[in-house]
Amino acid sequence: MKIKDGGVKMREVVETLNASKGDGPYSQAVTSGGFLYISGQGPLDPQTGEILGTEIEEQTLSTMKNILHILNAAHCTSDHVVKVTVILSDMRLFERFNTIYKTFFEYPYPARTCFSGGLGDILVEIDIIAQLP
Template sequence: MPRQQVTTDLAPSPAGPYSQAIAANGFLYTAGQTPHDPVTGDTVGTTIGEQTVQAMKNLGAVLNAHGLDFSHVVKATVHLHHPGRDFAGFNASYEEFVEAPYPARTTVGSFLGDFLVEIDAVAVIP
């Protein structure tokens, strides 16, 4: 099965040579989504909760561009700028978007510059 690029104007445009998502072999692989406004490029919010909500909205927009939603996500990778400080606040906002059975998830600390969270996902295509 060839790779299919997935794009949407409802999520931030890639800042480099990568795709918002690629569909291949029955899965959708997304690029990391950040808390940036898709139109202005500005960071949305100052707290981990606010930034997680925007990152998840952007991730949802990429999923929706291929006819999927969070119920199709089987794996998420989360990068937190301040994992010790922000883990609980991140979890509270993340949980608003996903339902049991929850996707498998890896959460790591990463230097993210001027924002607090980045999230990518792997979703199964029915």
Template sequence: MKKIINTSNAPAPIGPYSQAVLANGFLYVSGQIPINPATGELSKDSIKAETEQVMRNLNAVLMEAGFEFKHIVKTTIFLSDMALFNEVNEVYAGYFKSDFPARETVAVKGLPKAVNVEISVIAYKG
């Protein structure tokens, strides 16, 4: 059985998908981009600001489902340019203390709304 997770504390989906789906103890969180859910505006002051907003959005979805960053087992980071990797990684690292999740980081040709970073996660609570 699956349960759809949605919260107003993260941006509403901009297409036919859910913010997250909970199934058999796994939480699959859709890619989050740096939209401030309170204003609907993009946070594009810097790549660090974009990444912070993405991480806040992920946290909101995790919390709605009763999960925390410590439950994340896999992340995928999409970047508009690999030159942004170090700054994104610096912000990202602040959210994980130990038992780090598996991860890949890839550069892509384009991301929704022309943002520079999108992150999706899979979390597990057994």
């Protein structure tokens, strides 16, 4: 946790063993200013770090499960999500990705940005901003 001058918390870490930790110098998620910011999550097994699934549908499901565990650790649900950023390894996977993605949200859907980027063997990475309850 970082402290601003005057003792006001800038951000607090949110962590869970039920989601992938990643391997970089970042937190699974942080809260700040009434919002939860979840770092990019992929289809990684929380215990082994291994990629789960070879198809976009499997990887999207695993990624969203990791995200839901982090949301739950912050006492949030998918209803609290206001912004989603999606990176697909190939935009030709978009429709298949959407088939799984839309099962996690109800109307009104969160704002979303989706683009392609080099992800190696990972087909999808998603980060989230949610309003804290």
